[in-house]
Amino acid sequence: MSRKSAVSDILKQKIKGLKCRECGKLYPPVALHVCEFCFGPLEVDYNYDEIRRHISRERIENGPKSLWRYADLLPVEGPPTVGLYAGFTPLIEAKNLGAELGLKKLYIKNDTVNHPTLSFKDRVVAIAITRAMELGFTAVACASTGNLANSVAAHAAEARLRCYVFIPGDLEAGKILGSLIYAPTIVAVEGNYDDVNRLCSEVAGEYDWAFVNINIRPYYAEGSKTLAFETAEQLGWKAPDHVVVPVASGSLLTKIWKGFNELKMLGLIDRVDMRVSGAQAEGCAPVASAFKEGRDFIRPVKPKTIAKSIAIGNPADGYYALKAVHESKGAFETATDEETVEGIKLLARTEGIFAETAGGVTIAVLKKLAQKGIISKEETVVAYVTGNGLKTQEAVINAVDEVVRIDPSLDSF
Amino acid sequence: MASFKIRISFPEEKIKEPIIYKIGHEFKVVTNIRRADVREKTGWVELELNGDPAEIEKAVESLKTKGVKVEPIERNIIE
Ligand SMILES: Cc1ncc(COP(=O)(O)O)c(C=O)c1O
Ligand SMILES: [Zn+2]
Numbered sequence: 001m002s003r004k005s006a007v008s009d010i011l012k013q014k015i016k017g018l019k020c021r022e023c024g025k026l027y028p029p030v031a032l033h034v035c036e037f038c039f040g041p042l043e044v045d046y047n048y049d050e051i052r053r054h055i056s057r058e059r060i061e062n063g064p065k066s067l068w069r070y071a072d073l074l075p076v077e078g079p080p081t082v083g084l085y086a087g088f089t090p091l092i093e094a095k096n097l098g099a100e101l102g103l104k105k106l107y108i109k110n111d112t113v114n115h116p117t118l119s120f121k122d123r124v125v126a127i128a129i130t131r132a133m134e135l136g137f138t139a140v141a142c143a144s145t146g147n148l149a150n151s152v153a154a155h156a157a158e159a160r161l162r163c164y165v166f167i168p169g170d171l172e173a174g175k176i177l178g179s180l181i182y183a184p185t186i187v188a189v190e191g192n193y194d195d196v197n198r199l200c201s202e203v204a205g206e207y208d209w210a211f212v213n214i215n216i217r218p219y220y221a222e223g224s225k226t227l228a229f230e231t232a233e234q235l236g237w238k239a240p241d242h243v244v245v246p247v248a249s250g251s252l253l254t255k256i257w258k259g260f261n262e263l264k265m266l267g268l269i270d271r272v273d274m275r276v277s278g279a280q281a282e283g284c285a286p287v288a289s290a291f292k293e294g295r296d297f298i299r300p301v302k303p304k305t306i307a308k309s310i311a312i313g314n315p316a317d318g319y320y321a322l323k324a325v326h327e328s329k330g331a332f333e334t335a336t337d338e339e340t341v342e343g344i345k346l347l348a349r350t351e352g353i354f355a356e357t358a359g360g361v362t363i364a365v366l367k368k369l370a371q372k373g374i375i376s377k378e379e380t381v382v383a384y385v386t387g388n389g390l391k392t393q394e395a396v397i398n399a400v401d402e403v404v405r406i407d408p409s410l411d412s413f
Numbered sequence: 414m415a416s417f418k419i420r421i422s423f424p425e426e427k428i429k430e431p432i433i434y435k436i437g438h439e440f441k442v443v444t445n446i447r448r449a450d451v452r453e454k455t456g457w458v459e460l461e462l463n464g465d466p467a468e469i470e471k472a473v474e475s476l477k478t479k480g481v482k483v484e485p486i487e488r489n490i491i492e
Contacts, residue, residue, distance in 0.1 A: 039418060039447060039459055039486050143491045168491070193491065194484070198473070201485035206415050206466050213492055249492060300488075316488040 015075055018218055019045035021320070029075070031135055031215040041316070042218045044075040052266055057237060060229075060268075067123055067226035073262060074226075075219045076130050082159040083126025085115040087226050091234035091382070096350035097363075101370045105380040107240070108347070109231055111387070112355055116158075117178075118388035119309075119356075120252065121151040124223035125212060129155045131219040132210030138162060139209040143200040145171055146178075146309050147387055152212055153182035164209065168196050178391065213249075221251045221317075228259025231382055232269050239264070239272045241379035242330070244366045246358045246386055247278040247287050248310035250321030256384070257324040275330040277374070278321060279365035281305035281340065281357075287318045288332035291325060298322070306337045306395050307357035309387055331374050335364035341399045343367070344389060354389035362386075415466045418447075418486035419473065423456040427480050433460065435479075440472040441465060459486060 018027040022040025033042050055072045063069030067087025068080050090110045098106035114122040125148070132140055139162035142152045149165045156163035163184035167176065169191065180186060189196045204214040212220050232239055239260045245253040257276050263269045280288040283305030286298050298318040303311035315321070325332060335343060340357055343364035348354050355363070366383045369375045389396070406412040421432070428451065437444045442464035449458040462469045476483045 034418070034486065037447075145491060148492045166491075193489075197487070197490045198483075198485050200490045201487045202415070202417055202466065202470070205417055214487065214490060249489065312489045312492065314484075314488040316490075318488075 013050050014047055014072065016045040016047050018042040031132070031137070031210060033215050033217045044218050044222055046073070046075075048265065055266055055268070057233075057268060060233065067126065067223070067230070070226055070229045073229070074127055075222050076127065077134050080126065080130045081133050082129050082155050083122065086122040086126040086223075087114065088230060089113055091231060092351065092353070094351050094383075097347065100346070100350055101367055102377055103370055103375065103379070103381055104377055107231075107235075107380070107382045108351060108353065109227060109382055109384050110353060111227070112353060112359065112385055112389065117147070117150040117154050118391065119147040119151065120224070120227065120384075120386040121147045122155075123226050124220045124251075125151040125155050127223035128152075128210070128212040128216045128220035129159055129161070132212070132216055133159060133161070135210070137208070137210040139164065139207075141165070141203070141207075141209045141211045142213055143167070143196060143211075144179075144213075145175060146391065148213065149179040150182075150391075153179040153184040156184060157182040166196060166200050166203070168193055174394075217316075221255055224252045224255035225259030225262065227252070227384060228256045229263065232260060232263050235380070235382075237269050238380075239269055239274045240382045241273065242275045242277065242375050242381045244277050244279055244362055244369065244375075244381070244383045246310050246362045246384065247280050247315070247318075247321050247332075248312040248358075249315045250287060250317035250319070252384075252386070253278055254317050254320040254324050257328060274328060276324055276328040277330040277365070277369055278325050278332045279362045280332065280334050281307040281310060281361050282334040282336045283307075284311040284313060285332075285334045286313060286315060287322050288334050290318070290322055291332040296322070305340075305357075306392075307335075307340055307361050309356060309392070310358045310361065331369065333365040333368045335361045335368075339364040341396055344396055345399065347385065348389070353385065355385045356387035356389050356392040357395050358387050359385040359389070360395070414463060415469055417462045417469050417473070419460050419462065419476075420484050420486055421458045421460060421476065422482040422484075423451070423458075424480065424482075425454045428454075428456055430479070432476065432479050432481060433458065436472045436475055439475060441468045442472045 020035035111120040141164040143166040204211040284303035300314035340360035344360035445461040
């Protein structure tokens with residue numbers, strides 16, 4: 001495989017390279033994700049002086065109606081080659097839900113309709129695979145049980161790249177279909193969850209593949225910032241007062257916080273007076289429990305929840321998500337399985353949006369935060385609903401009413 | 414040659430055993446300690462293993478049978 005070693009000038013202007021979040025050591029912008037010295041995670045190091053020189057609200061507003069309108073703040077060199085329609089999902093003023101929860105200015109950022117696979121993962125994967133192609137990779141991979149796999153498989157098909165998806169051996173057939181349809185190579189690993197994790201780390205070190213959430217992770221993760229950028233723009237270039245974000249690996253929350261702060265640093269919004277609160281399922285809440293117990297480290301847990309898309313027991317960015325919540329003076333709450341189902345139904349009944357279990361957790365947590373007065377009435381609140389309910393129908397199948405059956409006559413009706 | 418980074422956690426009764434030395438001898442892997450915190454009752458070591466992938470695999474399997482917890486440095490990768 002031929003891989004580009006030289007980094008183009010365009011990228012050099014925008015990006016200095018990668019930087020260790022812990023020790024600050026610098027690396028070139030290649031496929032690398034852990035610091036060789038301290039094993040800390042690497043993050044994209046932007047040249048903000050250069051970016052500041054040409055970025056503006058007008059320039060963004062004249063861009064494409066997708067997340068690529070924020071390309072100046074995304075870690076890619078050239079124009080996007082895949083995932084051209086990801087992002088720019090509706091920000092819905094949720095008057096009905098707001099009325100039920102006693103919140104006057106509630107918005108739902110609706111990523112259940114992201115293109116093409118109906119979850120926020122289409123954002124991160126669009127960036128990851130565009131970058132992987134720029135780096136010369138011809139094969140992409142991920143380890144996933146759901147949304148990430150769907151998105152990687154779909155984008156790889158569009159980009160005509162070889163695609164490998166690793167899953168635990170005991171995953172149900174229904175879960176696999178949403179990825180299999182795009183014809184990737186799906187590798188079911190016999191063994192438990194830990195074994196799959198370990199094998200994937202080894203495979204990533206051994207094969208010359210773009211593992212989107214391993215060696216491409218610094219680029220991949222940046223895609224989540226676009227949820228902050230869009231929200232600010234859609235609110236008329238303002239940060240909300242409070243956001244509620246589901247937390248699995250913790251990357252999404254960390255990057256939403258970063259995104260708003262970047263806009264402020266570049267003068268695109270005036271201030272970030274915002275609290276960021278995290279939502280986790282009670283059956284997998286390693287970050288929420290660290291918050292509640294006042295710990296600054298994450299104690300891994302064994303997940304047991306219907307919210308499988310956010311069931312990560314040993315989250316890679318849990319520490320940073322916790323830090324972002326502390327910095328912004330936000331909070332963490334959890335939702336039980338029952339509350340999650342109620343959350344899904346509540347959002348559907350009031351706003352006509354069918355979210356998956358992660359969305360149910362987010363709405364349930366939003367409700368709790370409002371009831372406890374942690375979110376106040378007058379605040380502008382944005383809840384991030386990140387995945388589509390059609391993907392997790394089993395969660396609600398027994399929680400909806402029966403249909404009314406009649407004979408085909410008016411009498412019967 | 415492959416490289417694999419792991420974190421080994423020791424329960425109290427294993428702290429005194431030269432486990433890392435042993436795997437370096439039993440398998441064709443170069444062990445390279447990068448970070449560690451070993452106290453009286455618990456301890457962990459972050460370690461880089463360099464060698465042939467098959468040898469690394471065997472070394473990891475063997476570590477697991479020695480009563481310590483072995484995890485990749487990467488936390489959960491399945492998303
Ligand atoms: C629908 C959905 N929402 C939220 C998340 C959480 O994202 P993160 O892992 O970045 O915390 C995920 C996946 O991990 C997801 O699939
Ligand atoms: Zn470092």
